[in-house]
Amino acid sequence: MRDFVQFLVNGREHQVRGRSVFKTLANYLREDAGATGTKVVCAEGDCGACTVLVRRRGEFAPVNSCILSVAQLDGTSIVTIEGIANGPSLHPVQQSMIDNHGSQCGYCTPGFVVAMADLAEGGPLDAQKVRAGLTGNLCRCTGYDSIIDAALKSDCSSTPRLCSRYGRVEDDGQSVLIEDGGRVYFAPVSIAEAIRFKSERARVTILNGGTDVGVWVNKRGFSAPATLSLTKIRALDDLSVEESAGQTQIVVGANVRLSAFQSFIEHRIPELHSILAIFGSPQIRNVGTLVGNIANASPIADTLPYLFVAGARIELAGTKGSRLVPIDRFYLGYKKLDLAQDEIVTRAFVPVVAASDVLKLYKVSRRTDLDISAFTAAIRMRQIDGRIAGATIAYGGVAPVVMRMPKVESFLKGKPVSIETFEAAGAIARQEVSPISDVRGSREYRLQLCENILSKFFFDAFTEAVPIDVPMDRRSSGRSSGGVTA
Numbered sequence: 112m113r114d115f116v117q118f119l120v121n122g123r124e125h126q127v128r129g130r131s132v133f134k135t136l137a138n139y140l141r142e143d144a145g146a147t148g149t150k151v152v153c154a155e156g157d158c159g160a161c162t163v164l165v166r167r168r169g170e171f172a173p174v175n176s177c178i179l180s181v182a183q184l185d186g187t188s189i190v191t192i193e194g195i196a197n198g199p200s201l202h203p204v205q206q207s208m209i210d211n212h213g214s215q216c217g218y219c220t221p222g223f224v225v226a227m228a229d230l231a232e233g234g235p236l237d238a239q240k241v242r243a244g245l246t247g248n249l250c251r252c253t254g255y256d257s258i259i260d261a262a263l264k265s266d267c268s269s270t271p272r273l274c275s276r277y278g279r280v281e282d283d284g285q286s287v288l289i290e291d292g293g294r295v296y297f298a299p300v301s302i303a304e305a306i307r308f309k310s311e312r313a314r315v316t317i318l319n320g321g322t323d324v325g326v327w328v329n330k331r332g333f334s335a336p337a338t339l340s341l342t343k344i345r346a347l348d349d350l351s352v353e354e355s356a357g358q359t360q361i362v363v364g365a366n367v368r369l370s371a372f373q374s375f376i377e378h379r380i381p382e383l384h385s386i387l388a389i390f391g392s393p394q395i396r397n398v399g400t401l402v403g404n405i406a407n408a409s410p411i412a413d414t415l416p417y418l419f420v421a422g423a424r425i426e427l428a429g430t431k432g433s434r435l436v437p438i439d440r441f442y443l444g445y446k447k448l449d450l451a452q453d454e455i456v457t458r459a460f461v462p463v464v465a466a467s468d469v470l471k472l473y474k475v476s477r478r479t480d481l482d483i484s485a486f487t488a489a490i491r492m493r494q495i496d497g498r499i500a501g502a503t504i505a506y507g508g509v510a511p512v513v514m515r516m517p518k519v520e521s522f523l524k525g526k527p528v529s530i531e532t533f534e535a536a537g538a539i540a541r542q543e544v545s546p547i548s549d550v551r552g553s554r555e556y557r558l559q560l561c562e563n564i565l566s567k568f569f570f571d572a573f574t575e576a577v578p579i580d581v582p583m584d585r586r587s588s589g590r591s592s593g594g595v596t597a
């Protein structure tokens with residue numbers, strides 16, 4: 112058992128003890144490591160100014176250092192803007208930013224350069240890849256054209272890859288326990304140790320990717336007396352396919368990052384893959400997890416509507432053993448879970464909806480990229496000879512929890528597949544929910560969405576219509592979900 116965390120910053124080993132372990136990585140880099148090139152602007156994962164590259168078990172990936180705690184970095188290799196240049200030679204993306212006038216005040220520039228250096232490692236770039244790869248980086252002064260030009264015009268073909276310059280850290284297989292000023296942080300290497308720690312304390316916060324928890328710390332003054340990280344438990348890294356009673360399902364361990372899950376399901380659950388493409392930003396998906404999205408219990412969590420209509424199950428482990436809970440029974444009220452004090456979520460079982468079913472997922476938000484949903488929906492339907500044999504519908508953002516729509520579902524059963532049917536179903540949907548008004552949308556707006564999304568589903572699923580407000584460069588994927596206004 113260690114009482115410090117260790118990691119590499121630009122190839123140099125750091126061992127951190129005591130108070131500094133509880134700092135954000137961005138503050139540690141700036142205040143303790145003298146790496147002030149990393150900037151902090153929003154401190155909530157929204158702007159990417161603080162982007163650094165982190166490599167744990169796989170490749171380097173861009174992350175927001177402002178919402179990561181130092182504790183989470185044990186066993187990683189980190190590259191900051193100071194480590195991008197190769198000795199005295201600027202990295203090609205740095206030179207290209209100069210040549211293409213990609214910087215004015217410069218505050219966003221280190222974050223852009225780090226994200227672009229990572230993108231360039233992935234092979235030849237085109238405008239679509241650059242735009243998608245930079246959705247987590249905002250610039251307030253230069254404008255994006257010159258930055259995108261800089262990425263496209265940088266020639267990295269003869270530049271050594273960052274993973275060849277900066278090694279990986281060998282995991283020493285030790286748990287980490289750090290106590291400081293009444294706070295305790297524990298990162299065990301086994302599920303049994305994690306359960307024991309949680310069962311012995313009244314208030315334990317599980318820290319996974321920290322993309323929710325990190326924002327509470329920075330913006331709501333949240334401070335956990337006891338923090339439990341599951342990151343070092345290799346048994347929770349599972350990402351695999353399983354056949355069970357004729358049903359294909361994806362097994363997703365608690366540690367599986369959204370970006371890994373997204374790649375894994377690209378051809379298995381393309382609709383959910385499309386939703387994940389507009390989930391946060393690459394920086395958020397590279398640390399955030401599916402299990403974190405489930406356990407955070409937000410009624411507007413983007414993955415939940417699919418999990419509801421697919422019939423996902425959540426595996427919980429506690430002192431009395433493991434149990435499986437159907438996802439629609441996991442939520443007992445706003446942010447209230449069927450999770451005992453000693454329990455942790457270990458895995459999610461995510462069924463693949465049969466190809467014979469029609470499935471559409473919707474995320475409605477003010478912007479397409481890097482925005483939290485105002486409303487979400489999943490509609491799954493089976494039709495036989497022009498009649499609806501069965502429908503499963505889940506809405507998010509209209510109640511304290513994601514909800515199934517049983518009245519609409521039973522109305523649709525046996526009806527002909529026609530716009531009249533879906534318009535009538537929309538009128539019923541309006542009666543079945545009672546949304547509130549908040550910053551993301553008024554009650555009336557959400558009611559209208561509940562109604563209109565069913566007609567939109569009809570057009571998306573049963574006609575050739577293309578949603579008019581999906582940008583041209585995103586239509587080629589053929590998906591119908593994403594940032595749409597119903």
Ligand SMILES: Cc1cc2nc3c(=O)[nH]c(=O)nc-3n(C[C@H](O)[C@H](O)[C@H](O)COP(=O)(O)OP(=O)(O)OC[C@H]3O[C@@H](n4cnc5c(N)ncnc54)[C@H](O)[C@@H]3O)c2cc1C
Pocket residue numbers: 155156157316317318319320321322323324325326341365389390391392395398399400401402403404405406407411412413414454455456457481482483484
């Ligand atoms: C800039 C930004 C953009 C975002 N965009 C989106 C978006 O587009 N769509 C969306 O749905 N969300 C979004 N989020 C929210 C967040 O990224 C997701 O909810 C993410 O999936 C959380 O995963 P995590 O691993 O980071 O969770 P954490 O922050 O580590 O944890 C979240 C919650 O789950 C609990 N928890 C985590 N793991 C376990 C476990 N194994 N057992 C029990 N409890 C556990 C934690 O204690 C905490 O209460 C965004 C967040 C930010 C900062």
Ligand code: FES
Pocket residue numbers: 150151152153154155156157158159160161162175176177178
């Ligand atoms: S400072 Fe804005 S994402 Fe970190």
Ligand code: FES
Pocket residue numbers: 213214215216217218219220249250251252253
């Ligand atoms: S150059 Fe000023 S914020 Fe981007």
